[in-house]
Amino acid sequence: MTATVVHAPGFQRSLGTMVSVRSVSKVYPGGVEALNEISLDFPKGQLTTLLGPSGCGKTTLLKIIAGLLPATSGEVMVDGMRVEGPGPERAFVFQDFALLPWATVLRNVAFGLELRGVPVAERESIAEHYIGQVGLKGFEKHYPHALSGGMRQRVGLARALAVKAEVVLMDEPFSAVDEQTRRKFQEDMLELIKNEQKTFIFVTHSIEEAVYVSNRIILLSRRPSRVMRIIEPDMPRGITPDQIRRHPAYLDAVEMIWQALKQYLD
Amino acid sequence: MEVFGRKIPMSASLIVWAVLWEIVGQLDLVSLIPPLSNVVMRLAEIVPTETFIDALALTARSFAAGTGIAILAGVPIGVLMGRSEIADRLLLPWVNVFVSAPLTALVPIIMALFGFGETTIILTVVLFALWIIILDARAGTRSISNSLVEMAQSYGASYWQAFSKVYVWAALPEILAGIRLGMVRAIKGVIIGQLIVSVVGFGYLFEIYQSNFLMEHLWALLLVLFALAFLIDGVFGYMEKRVEYYAASR
Numbered sequence: 030m031t032a033t034v035v036h037a038p039g040f041q042r043s044l045g046t047m048v049s050v051r052s053v054s055k056v057y058p059g060g061v062e063a064l065n066e067i068s069l070d071f072p073k074g075q076l077t078t079l080l081g082p083s084g085c086g087k088t089t090l091l092k093i094i095a096g097l098l099p100a101t102s103g104e105v106m107v108d109g110m111r112v113e114g115p116g117p118e119r120a121f122v123f124q125d126f127a128l129l130p131w132a133t134v135l136r137n138v139a140f141g142l143e144l145r146g147v148p149v150a151e152r153e154s155i156a157e158h159y160i161g162q163v164g165l166k167g168f169e170k171h172y173p174h175a176l177s178g179g180m181r182q183r184v185g186l187a188r189a190l191a192v193k194a195e196v197v198l199m200d201e202p203f204s205a206v207d208e209q210t211r212r213k214f215q216e217d218m219l220e221l222i223k224n225e226q227k228t229f230i231f232v233t234h235s236i237e238e239a240v241y242v243s244n245r246i247i248l249l250s251r252r253p254s255r256v257m258r259i260i261e262p263d264m265p266r267g268i269t270p271d272q273i274r275r276h277p278a279y280l281d282a283v284e285m286i287w288q289a290l291k292q293y294l295d
Numbered sequence: 296m297e298v299f300g301r302k303i304p305m306s307a308s309l310i311v312w313a314v315l316w317e318i319v320g321q322l323d324l325v326s327l328i329p330p331l332s333n334v335v336m337r338l339a340e341i342v343p344t345e346t347f348i349d350a351l352a353l354t355a356r357s358f359a360a361g362t363g364i365a366i367l368a369g370v371p372i373g374v375l376m377g378r379s380e381i382a383d384r385l386l387l388p389w390v391n392v393f394v395s396a397p398l399t400a401l402v403p404i405i406m407a408l409f410g411f412g413e414t415t416i417i418l419t420v421v422l423f424a425l426w427i428i429i430l431d432a433r434a435g436t437r438s439i440s441n442s443l444v445e446m447a448q449s450y451g452a453s454y455w456q457a458f459s460k461v462y463v464w465a466a467l468p469e470i471l472a473g474i475r476l477g478m479v480r481a482i483k484g485v486i487i488g489q490l491i492v493s494v495v496g497f498g499y500l501f502e503i504y505q506s507n508f509l510m511e512h513l514w515a516l517l518l519v520l521f522a523l524a525f526l527i528d529g530v531f532g533y534m535e536k537r538v539e540y541y542a543a544s545r
């Protein structure tokens with residue numbers, strides 16, 4: 030029997046933390062307070078989802094972890110090292126894919142390695158491997174504009190995997206993708222998490238998606254964000270996706286999150 | 296353009312003007328306008344002459360050097376202005392002034408600084424071509440999506456890598472448009488330079504044709520220049536079309 034575990038906001042897991050956010054605040058120029066003294070730990074090798082009302086600061090937090098945005102105060106540690114900017118152990122998957130339109134799928138996937146000066150032959154063979162992993166074999170020579178949204182995001186994901194980052198940050202990666210593609214994508218994600226042993230930090234607006242793919246879900250309150258609740262859905266694995274979606278543990282978790290987030294609808 | 300339901304290429308309008316020119320010329324109304332057919336004949340006559348070839352070579356050299364400098368300086372400056380708020384604040388007022396200033400009036404200043412040689416002519420070309428190249432590169436860079444910039448950053452691109460592997464390519468449609476407009480202005484620049492600075496190249500030909508009232512020669516030379524401008528415009532217009540497909544998806 031599986032059970033969904035709910036922790037109080039102060040819950041901290043000390044063992045095997047990959048990313049640690051410590052009292053991070055962010056005030057944007059102009060005075061918008063996006064984050065206020067938020068503290069969070071992201072366990073190694075797991076997929077943690079950030080879920081919360083629109084505008085609560087999820088993207089802001091993700092970008093601070095990525096090193097793309099400086100925190101106003103507080104600090105982020107990745108594998109014990111303080112984040113000062115972007116680093117090779119973190120890779121970002123963008124909501125709008127952020128592919129180079131003038132480059133082929135192969136070059137796009139290898140782009141992170143190209144920037145690091147990896148020789149052509151080596152980076153292309155690594156890229157080919159990950160293109161296969163995300164199910165795009167045969168599309169190496171295609172250009173992004175010839176691909177569907179779902180395929181483009183697979184390119185974005187393959188690019189993040191190709192640099193062998195330990196932490197993969199994903200900001201609503203499936204929001205520009207249709208529902209069928211999205212479900213297929215979610216299943217592939219589960220497969221990847223199993224194989225890749227990476228730490229995934231994931232932002233989504235879909236409660237179902239969060240429950241389906243996450244090891245942990247962090248519910249955030251309205252801006253300035255606080256951690257409202259931490260949920261570990263612990264879905265049964267090894268059964269079909271349809272069985273999961275009908276499983277009481279799945280339905281209970283979805284319902285619980287919905288009840289918690291409902292208050293933020295106006 | 297459509298006439299009587301048929302598609303007619305834009306260049307067809309040139310034929311109308313050519314016919315009109317011939318008629319006005321044949322009527323002999325204004326001595327300034329010889330018939331087009333005479334001009335074309337004169338063109339065939341002067342183009343193979345050594346004087347013309349030398350003048351063309353000299354003009355082409357100043358033109359190529361000037362536009363080369365304008366592109367090599369203008370594109371990075373424009374991209375920098377598009378990326379950096381500070382650089383933009385500092386430079387934009389100047390660029391805006393120069394892009395519409397009566398630049399001919401500034402040529403004597405360059406002359407005072409650099410003398411009467413080819414350097415001054417080349418700098419005149421730069422002066423004419425540079426500003427629009429900067430402005431367009433800036434506009435292209437500003438239209439790059441934020442996530443593409445963040446992508447380059449997050450994968451650890453150095454300033455040079457971000458510039459050479461992302462920004463220039465992402466802004467390429469506008470950069471090409473800027474270069475096209477800059478080169479057309481550069482033709483103006485090279486002729487004005489040659490006329491004002493030291494009467495050489497095409498400037499020299501203009502001078503002698505004019506002072507000897509050789510109207511057919513003068514028009515023939517102008518036709519050559521128009522054709523060159525047309526050619527540059529066409530080549531770059533074609534290249535812009537080829538990169539258009541990604542202008543929307545940056």
Ligand SMILES: Nc1ncnc2c1ncn2[C@@H]1O[C@H](COP(=O)(O)OP(=O)(O)OP(=O)(O)O)[C@@H](O)[C@H]1O
Pocket residue numbers: 057058059061062063082083084085086087088089090252
């Ligand atoms: N560059 C900025 N300057 C000023 N305010 C900003 C900036 N970026 C975001 N904000 C504000 O900060 C708050 C948090 O934004 P953020 O994008 O992190 O929210 P989010 O949780 O990702 O929202 P969504 O779910 O809609 O994507 C919002 O109120 C937003 O308006």
Ligand SMILES: [Mg+2]
Pocket residue numbers: 087088089200
């Ligand atoms: Mg967001």
